[in-house]
Amino acid sequence: NFMLTQPHSVSESPGKTVTISCTRSSGDVASNYVQWYQQRPGNSPTTVIYEDNQRPSGVPDRFSGSIDRSSNSASLTISGLKTEDEADYYCQSYDNNDQVFGGGTKLTVL
Amino acid sequence: QVQLRESGPGLVKPSQTLSLSCSVSGDSITSGNYFWTWIRQAPGKGLEWIGFIFHSGTAYYNPSLRSRLNISLDTSKNRFSLSLTSVTAADTSVYFCARTYAVTTRIDVWGQGALVTVSS
Secondary structure (H helix, E strand, C coil): CCCEECCCEEEECCCCCEEEEEEECCCCHHHCCCEEEEECCCCCCEEEEECCCECCCCCCCCEEEEEECCCCEEEEEECCCCHHHCEEEEEEEEECCEEEECCCEEEEEC | CCEEEEECCCEECCCCCEEEEEEEECCCCCCCCEEEEEEEECCCCCEEEEEEECCCCCEEECCCCHHHEEEEEECCCCEEEEEECCCCHHHCEEEEEEEEECCCCCEEEECCCEEEEECC
8 A cells, every 4th residue: 555754843933834745655646635634632633624625614724735746745834823733733545445644743833 | 513432441451352432423324425433543653544434334444453453333322343352562542433534535523532551
């Protein structure tokens, strides 16, 4: 099957923009939707992006998602960073009856 | 509002079987739009998909766990269950049940999670 690779950690200052990548090891990233989940310590994950670039109601438009077939990757971009955005972020996709998560990225807003 | 809640022992001895149930409210596990899913997270680690089951009873498992794993439905109680045999300390995790939308594989509802520790 395939793997999704994320950076282990990223950090940025409040008000800035950060992008977290999620690279698919094999197969076409565009062949199955990518979701992004936010997980704060001690909590269950929540969806911030689904179907590559859709935001659930209640998620601010500071969060956006995209895919890039040239790099076979998906990206989560958070603009206007707030301290409340500090969390772990996971990408997730699917293929051949397997659901796959990226290893997660710890976002620090300092 | 759909809610999922995990239940089961919080402590399991090595080599024994880990059993958890997930009670579903606000939706029927017999509806055709969703996979009923188990995911785990070892302490300080990332999310790991365990497997899911469709309303038909067809289940799909993580290849790394397939030989020890069974996921089943209990339609009379509107719940689904996880059974993992021959556990070791490496199976110590928070176990989440979740609902996955079958068309896009988006996980749209999560349980609160249940910590299961494998220790003698």
